[in-house]
Amino acid sequence: MTACELTPSILSCDPSQFRPAVRELMEAGVEWIHFDVMDGQFVPPITFGHELVASLRSLGETPFEAHLMTLTPERHFQAFVEAGCSRVTFHVEVAPHAHRLIQTLHELGAQAGVALNPGTPVEAVRGVLEIADLILVMTVNPGWGGQAFLDPMLRKVEQLRSLKPDLTIQVDGGIDPVHLRRAREAGANAFVSGSFLVQQLSLADGVGQLRAACG
Numbered sequence: 462m463t464a465c466e467l468t469p470s471i472l473s474c475d476p477s478q479f480r481p482a483v484r485e486l487m488e489a490g491v492e493w494i495h496f497d498v499m500d501g502q503f504v505p506p507i508t509f510g511h512e513l514v515a516s517l518r519s520l521g522e523t524p525f526e527a528h529l530m531t532l533t534p535e536r537h538f539q540a541f542v543e544a545g546c547s548r549v550t551f552h553v554e555v556a557p558h559a560h561r562l563i564q565t566l567h568e569l570g571a572q573a574g575v576a577l578n579p580g581t582p583v584e585a586v587r588g589v590l591e592i593a594d595l596i597l598v599m600t601v602n603p604g605w606g607g608q609a610f611l612d613p614m615l616r617k618v619e620q621l622r623s624l625k626p627d628l629t630i631q632v633d634g635g636i637d638p639v640h641l642r643r644a645r646e647a648g649a650n651a652f653v654s655g656s657f658l659v660q661q662l663s664l665a666d667g668v669g670q671l672r673a674a675c676g
């Protein structure tokens with residue numbers, strides 16, 4: 462289990478600059494690139510599909526992960542894995558068969574992440590902690606970048622860490638150096654950041670600040 466995985470999101474980047482942004486993040490040494498996929502149903506916005514991911518895959522070796530904020534995530538698994546994602550995260554709120562979906566992702570050769578909305582308790586994923594590769598604790602309500610970090614979510618991170626010491630626990634939403642440090646103290650070890658990075662002098666500069674907060 463890596464102590465501190467930086468998994469930046471390009472959601473807040475100018476779409477016309479996705480290529481240079483991904484290249485810059487790769488060169489800055491992040492562990493993953495996080496693609497926020499929204500279908501306009503599970504969350505109101507619509508973002509992008511697997512074709513975008515495929516178009517960026519040749520930029521380098523950094524692993525890609527898809528965060529599927531979609532009503533029927535299993536319909537998209539194969540497309541995003543074939544587009545070059547090594548990890549796919551779906552929301553437990555739309556997955557009564559979460560255990561089988563994780564098996565499906567493993568059969569496709571990908572890691573499986575399961576996401577919890579702010580209103581969803583940790584109990585919703587207790588049955589899959591042994592087979593999930595990652596649990597994503599949303600620290601904002603999904604759908605938009607640039608929202609404020611929800612402090613009460615730190616309790617869920619603590620609960621998950623006590624349930625499974627070797628689990629990859631990712632937090633996503635409102636992450637800047639201060640909140641990264643607080644989430645890390647609570648037990649998180651993977652960090653998505655979007656708008657904080659685009660607000661810095663450069664994406665690389667923002668990554669440096671987050672890496673420093675990892676300690």
Ligand code: DX5
Nearest residue numbers: 603604606607634635655656
């Ligand atoms: C929100 C997405 C997050 C978001 C994070 O639905 O899942 O990944 O882009 O963005 P910031 O860091 O701006 O909160």
Ligand code: ZN
Nearest residue numbers: 497528633653
């Ligand atoms: Zn996300």
